[in-house]
Each structure stands twice: as structure tokens, then as C-alpha cells.
Amino acid sequence: MPTTRGWGVIAGSVVTGVAGLTLGYRIFYIFTVVGIFLVGCAVAWTSVPTRLRLTRTVAPSRVVRGGAAHGVLSLRGLRRYRRALLIYDSVAGARIDVSSSRFSKGDTDITYAIPTGRRGEIPVGPLYNVRRDALGLASRVREHGEQEFLTVLPRTVALSTVPSGRFSNLEGPTTDRVPTGTVAFHSLRDYSVGDDLRLMHWPSTARTGRLVVRQLADASLPRTTILVDNRLHAYPCEEDLELAVEVAASIAMAASRSRFPVRIIDSTGLVVDTQGGPRDAQVVIEALTIMPSAATAAPLRSSPLLGGTAGHRGALVVVNAGTEVTEARAHRRRFDRVIWIRICPEASVPAVSGLLAIDLHRLDDLIGAWRKMTAR
Incomplete structure (x- = not known):
């Protein structure tokens, strides 16, 4: 396929030929033939398949947001390429240049970093190999390998379980089968x-x-209900939304590891509802990993999903940007404890009776603020 330069040479050659025909200068025909001949040779050269075999693996396949993840490109070449080859990878639709150096005969492995600033199942690949001629008149892009997925988990910090519930159950359930009791x-x-x-x-x-x-x-186990606002427009930037998800993940993981029931609700509905099983922590982190941001601009309303009566639903944790207090205040009598976590509030928010409020700008600050809150 001719490049922009190649199409320019073709256009110039045509103009030169027309000028030679109009003015009667046959020497212009030589420039026309040479230009078209060079572009044709470039297209033919780039159309010849290369003998390079490209494969890529992603290591590790699961990483927390902001952690290190790498792609390992295995290049198997059977001859020396005197012209540089451009190889690039596609990560979530974005282009990452892998290498444009010359490769010698034999096997070569190239390691390159994969960005992990975005939570979710990140598509990686396929690889693309761009072959160009020496004059830059033509290029050919070939696709190699299949698409893989890199799982980027939300970051979490170690927290204690929210003290709540009608009965004190410090040990948590030891079995999924509870034949007696509440x-x-x-x-x-x-x-x-x-x-x-x-x-x-x-x-x-x-x-x-x-x-x-x-x-x-x-039913007597302390249940933690987490209402997280995942509306993208509710936060000044996407990074604040990711912080809100990481706060919710840290609280949910603390309860899940203690085998306590957890329910997570976002702006669009129920995300996950666990009952205190041995695999709940894995289920919770997987659900929050793939939870998308909501594009809706409607007010946060989750009353039908919360349910319950006063004093019998454990703890409610509301995580939002601090601009809406309606959901946190509306349910403070229906839960043993209501915690309102405000993510990077732009202005000070007045205290609300019956609510425990925490202002956060960094995830690490949650450890100390949570410790003070649970000690009350």
C-alpha cells in the first residue's frame, strides 16, 4: 500500500507526464516512468511476506491497578533484516511501540511495559508488524497472534471489619451448613x-x-452493605472514581475475609451479594474489577435494593464524591451504623447527625481514618 509519500510521487509523476505531453518535452516522460516504477517496486517489496514469527505473552495475567505488567515479545527470525521493522502492540485500543531496531538472524525476546492505570479486563493485542521500503514509498501492516486479556484488579488496603450486627460473632462462620441457631x-x-x-x-x-x-x-452475622457511586460525571476526574471503587473494595474484602455477608450496590443496581462463604473474597474482587462506570446523570437512588428494617441490617457504607448526602441520611435509622466516605470533596460538608463521615484524598489515608472510626 503506498504511503502518503508514495501517493505524492504518483501524483507528481502524473503531473509531470501531463506537462510533458502538453509542452512537448519527452524528457518529462522519463520522470513519470521512474516515479511510477519506484512506487510499484516499493509496493511489490513490501507485499512479500517476511519470515519473522512473532508471539507475545503477558506476565503476570493478573495485577493490581498501578502494578507492573509486561509483555514479552518472542521474535523468531531466519535472516537478517537490514531495514528497521516497526512492531507495535494494541492495549485497550491504544498503540504501544515495541521495537524498531534491526534484528539479527536467530531468536530474540523483547520485554516492554503494559500500562495498568485502568481497572478491568484489558484487551492486549494483536501484534502488528509494519514493513516499509527504504524510500518510504509503501508499507504493509501484518497482524500476528491473538488477543489476550490482562486483569487489572482494584487496589486494596488491610482494614478491620465494621463492628455491627445484633449479635457479636467474632469468629465468623466455620461452615456453609448451619443446622441450628439464628x-x-x-x-x-x-x-x-x-x-x-x-x-x-x-x-x-x-x-x-x-x-x-x-x-x-x-442471619445474625454482621452484614456490610456498600453503596458506591460509580457515575463518572459525579467526580472531577476518572482517578477519583477509581479511588471510590478501591475504597469499596477494601471494605468489602475486610468483611469477606472474615466470612461475613457483603452486598455491593452501584448507581445502576446490585453488583454482588455474598452470604459469608469461603470464596467470597474472590467473588467480591472479581465483581468490582469488571464494574463499569455509569454514564447516567440521574440522582443516586438505591432504596429498593437496600431493604431491611431499623437496626437489623448491619452497617451501611456510602462512598461518593461528597456532593450528595440524601442516600446516606435516608437510611441512617435502618442500619446499626452508617458510614459516609467522601472522595476528594471540593468543599467542606457539614456534619450530619447519625452519620460517621470520612474525607479521603488517597487510599492509604483510609487505614488511619478507618481505625479511628471503628474505635468509636
Whole structure:
């Protein structure tokens, strides 16, 4: 494919030929033939497939936001390339130049950094190899390899669990099967050896042809409900939104590691709802990783998802930019404790009775502020 310079040479050659024909100068025909011939040779040279074999791996495949991630380009060449080759990778649609140096005969590995400032499942690839002629008249772009995905997790800091709940349960649940105590129906599952036969659900067993039991959950465990505002327009910049997600992730991970139930709600609906299982921490961090930013400009309203009655729903944590206090104030009587975390507030916000407020500008500041808050 001719480059901009190549099309310029073609256009100049045509103009020269027309001028020679009009003015009667045959010498102009020579410039026309030479120009078109050079561009044709450049296109033909770049069309010849190279013998380079390019493969790329991403290491590690999972990293926290801002952490180090690298692409390792394995280049297998069978001859020496006297002209420089331009190789670039595509990361979330952005171009990253890998190398434009000359390669010798043999095998070469090139390591380059992959940006991790964006949370989520980041597409990486495919690779592109650009071959150009010596005069820059033509180029050919070839695609190599398949697209991979780099998982960028939100950063978290170690926190203690929010003290709340009707009963003190410092140890957390030790099993998913709670046959006695303050229990409530959670779901149906297949029978496992050792299950209490009194939990057998005979209608489902008869319908499916396999043993099905009721799974119960301890309703007295401290439940943490996190309402995070993920509307992009509500924050001065996207970095503040990422800080809000990281705050929510830190609080949710603290409760999940203690085997306590966690419910996370964003501006569009329910994100995740766990019941205190052994894999809850993994489920929570995965859900927050892929949680997108909301483009809606509607006010934050999540009352139907919160539910519950006064004093029986554990702790509510509201994370937003500090510009809206309605959601935090509306539910302060329905939870044992309501915490309002304001992300980079532009102005001071007056205190609200019944709310514990924390102003944050950096994630690391959450450790000390959280410790003071839980000690009250």
C-alpha cells in the first residue's frame, strides 16, 4: 500500500507526464516512468511476506491497578533484516511501540511495559508488524497472534471489619451448613455426604431425581452493605472514581475475609451479594474489577435494593464524591451504623447527625481514618 509519500510521487509523476505531453518535452516522460516504477517496486517489496514469527505473552495475567505488567515479545527470525521493522502492540485500543531496531538472524525476546492505570479486563493485542521500503514509498501492516486479556484488579488496603450486627460473632462462620441457631433459608444445593437429613428438600428431590438439601445461612452475622457511586460525571476526574471503587473494595474484602455477608450496590443496581462463604473474597474482587462506570446523570437512588428494617441490617457504607448526602441520611435509622466516605470533596460538608463521615484524598489515608472510626 503506498504511503502518503508514495501517493505524492504518483501524483507528481502524473503531473509531470501531463506537462510533458502538453509542452512537448519527452524528457518529462522519463520522470513519470521512474516515479511510477519506484512506487510499484516499493509496493511489490513490501507485499512479500517476511519470515519473522512473532508471539507475545503477558506476565503476570493478573495485577493490581498501578502494578507492573509486561509483555514479552518472542521474535523468531531466519535472516537478517537490514531495514528497521516497526512492531507495535494494541492495549485497550491504544498503540504501544515495541521495537524498531534491526534484528539479527536467530531468536530474540523483547520485554516492554503494559500500562495498568485502568481497572478491568484489558484487551492486549494483536501484534502488528509494519514493513516499509527504504524510500518510504509503501508499507504493509501484518497482524500476528491473538488477543489476550490482562486483569487489572482494584487496589486494596488491610482494614478491620465494621463492628455491627445484633449479635457479636467474632469468629465468623466455620461452615456453609448451619443446622441450628439464628438461621434462614439461602438456597438449594445437591446433597453431600454428612449433610443433616432433616434439611432434605423432598419436592426438589422427587422432581430432579437426585438428592437436594436446603442450604441455610446465619442471619445474625454482621452484614456490610456498600453503596458506591460509580457515575463518572459525579467526580472531577476518572482517578477519583477509581479511588471510590478501591475504597469499596477494601471494605468489602475486610468483611469477606472474615466470612461475613457483603452486598455491593452501584448507581445502576446490585453488583454482588455474598452470604459469608469461603470464596467470597474472590467473588467480591472479581465483581468490582469488571464494574463499569455509569454514564447516567440521574440522582443516586438505591432504596429498593437496600431493604431491611431499623437496626437489623448491619452497617451501611456510602462512598461518593461528597456532593450528595440524601442516600446516606435516608437510611441512617435502618442500619446499626452508617458510614459516609467522601472522595476528594471540593468543599467542606457539614456534619450530619447519625452519620460517621470520612474525607479521603488517597487510599492509604483510609487505614488511619478507618481505625479511628471503628474505635468509636
